[in-house]
Amino acid sequence: MEAEHTRSGQSSPQYLRRMNARKVLDHMWHGRPATATELMAATGLTRSTVLALCRNLAEQGWLEALENAREAGTYTKGRPALRYAFREGALFVVGVDSGPHRVTAGVADLRGRELARVEREFGHEEVGGQERRSEILAAVDAALEDAGVPSSRVGAMVIGVPAPVDAEGRSPDGLNEFWALMNPELRTLAAERGWECLVENDANLAAMAELHRYPAARDASFAALLSGERFGAGLVLRGEPLRQPRGGAGEMGLLDMVEGVGSARGLAARARELACEAIERGERTSLERRPPGGPSAKEVFEAADRGDAVAAGVVARLADVLARVCVVLAGPLDLDRIVVSGGIAPALEGVVRAARERIAEHLYAPWLEVVVSELGADAVRVGAVHSAVELVRAKALDEAP
Amino acid sequence: MEAEHTRSGQSSPQYLRRMNARKVLDHMWHGRPATATELMAATGLTRSTVLALCRNLAEQGWLEALENAREAGTYTKGRPALRYAFREGALFVVGVDSGPHRVTAGVADLRGRELARVEREFGHEEVGGQERRSEILAAVDAALEDAGVPSSRVGAMVIGVPAPVDAEGRSPDGLNEFWALMNPELRTLAAERGWECLVENDANLAAMAELHRYPAARDASFAALLSGERFGAGLVLRGEPLRQPRGGAGEMGLLDMVEGVGSARGLAARARELACEAIERGERTSLERRPPGGPSAKEVFEAADRGDAVAAGVVARLADVLARVCVVLAGPLDLDRIVVSGGIAPALEGVVRAARERIAEHLYAPWLEVVVSELGADAVRVGAVHSAVELVRAKALDEAP
């Protein structure tokens, strides 16, 4: 008599069932409502199997059976097919962009469609950890209220911060206290609500957002480059976001050593700096130094568009910097694309256009696309939402909504 | 009556069988001969299942049943267990390092243990494509003869070349004719013999070799840095070799733009250069300019060890370069380790030691290990052998040996 093993690792027939259920659910998650016949084609399973899986998934609450059997179909004859649809409202997710000066929270359904969004500006410098935490919670609560989603139906929350984040959700302190300030143990924030919660680097989330934006280029390699105050990159290699245990992937400290770049300061910061310097040198320009600290980055770019020579010089200089940053990223990783993202991205069209031409001076990579993200300031939050959806999806079959 | 789908994608019960067979085979591939009881613990399957799988695998020729049932076991009582062992000699593989000046071919068993090795020096510059191909074949044939392995029992061949190699095994021409010269359609080389053949970048293969050398750090991230004539890196991220479709991963062209580095020239080339310059400046040194083109890199390093001041200066300069290269690689990828590899690696111990200390000036990464590969000039060939083993393993269950 052998008691022996009874656990049946992950190789039992039940494992097959789970795999097939995942296939069906994945197909429904992104697709339209589907009949068994369509799912048979998509999954390679038989009708009996598909129908059984759908019935199960519907019982668990992931799918719902539609009544209007034939309406959407292209056929008119024969018995009307059952149609199942993904229940995008089975659960909801929260995505948060927690920046240095403001926090934005979005509530979305399981397809990543945003139902509500709330932004809170801090209004003053030096925001402490406790204040940051409560501001985030306030924004999240307001967004949930707006969306009419009760706390109990939130499946996951993801928070983006401008700092490296390790596998446990912590940011390194010691070296750079700014980082610890940006991430005051945020991973514990959702514990009291009972939500799954993930803290993630903002550039990585921007990359997630771009990854979902171009589902066609499913296994391309690209970087989402946040370029406002400091350069930071989120890397996606062959369709897989690169997430290192220490969270240091995409850190651009090496720019200190790159000729013509010299530091990781971002394009917005440099635009202000260069404009100020030009003004101090007394060069003739329409830019004024009136606002405290000189003109804003956006004003510089607008002046360049109007034909201001000094501003145009600044843009040219920034294009050179951006080109070099792109070379540093795309060269050793053989990237397909660099998406310039972040709050000032919409103003960077001119800089990016000029940078494209300068890249060839340093790197042979005619395939490389350098583009401005269409997401602008939304990138991080949208990425957070999609990350949260992924989180729910990863454990979808373990627990019914 | 429904004919419907009959193909049964990859979700049938048979798929489970394959998965479990792979589990068993993978365990045996690296491990010692094992009894069913051991395999039960390793795979989580029941005795019946394990024994059935082993019988199958033995029939196919991958495993062999050992007679001496109890000898190796730690028990003395009870019925002696069946023991199965991996048949490392079921097939053999060929790994080739095809360098600019010489070609080395190795023949190994399925565990990657080398049975024979043949090296052929070209003896003259400007080796054409046809000559290179026939030299490779000659080396391979000689190595097979040495090992006593007939051509029919070769499962796969992998060739390493100092050039980027795309997914189809081609190297880019046009820009850099050196690359096309190094890889004259080598992927077609094994076709006539009926072997599986893969052409791969040499640094990537060096990385494969290191990956197999430290099986403990199974999902670490590191770079194998070839640093002789030109810098080139093979990247392994979270245990996965990074292989881009265009083959450009690890290309170090960006070094042109890095302060204090300036080009992708490697350490050996720089050592010779710097030594020559010092001699020309008339500095007092034990180095002589007699050999045509000045002292070799190795001579410079030996002189530094002897206390020659000029040579020591060269070493310090090289350490600075190496430190910067390490920072460029390790910074944005958050690497755990950089393995300095290639033919001159054994002579670089001093340079690496000095470089370690300089890295901290540019990058906070106390976890980063920079080490000299223990493989030296063997790295590429060893990596090629292991890649070939992987190739065989990937399709192990599709065809019996």
Next chain:
DNA sequence: CAGACTACATTTAGTGCTTATATTTATTCC
């Protein structure tokens, strides 16, 4: 040296998933 004991192999039954085939059902077209 017989018999108990042990640790394994083998056999047999049973479960869960799948496919394959036959049958029924809902609907449209004539």
Next chain:
DNA sequence: GGAATAAATATAAGCACTAAATGTAGTCTG
């Protein structure tokens, strides 16, 4: 209202696994 159609349901059979009983090759004990 009856054929035609396309789908759902029902039933049978196959396969891979587990579970438990049974058989077996040794060692150990008296």
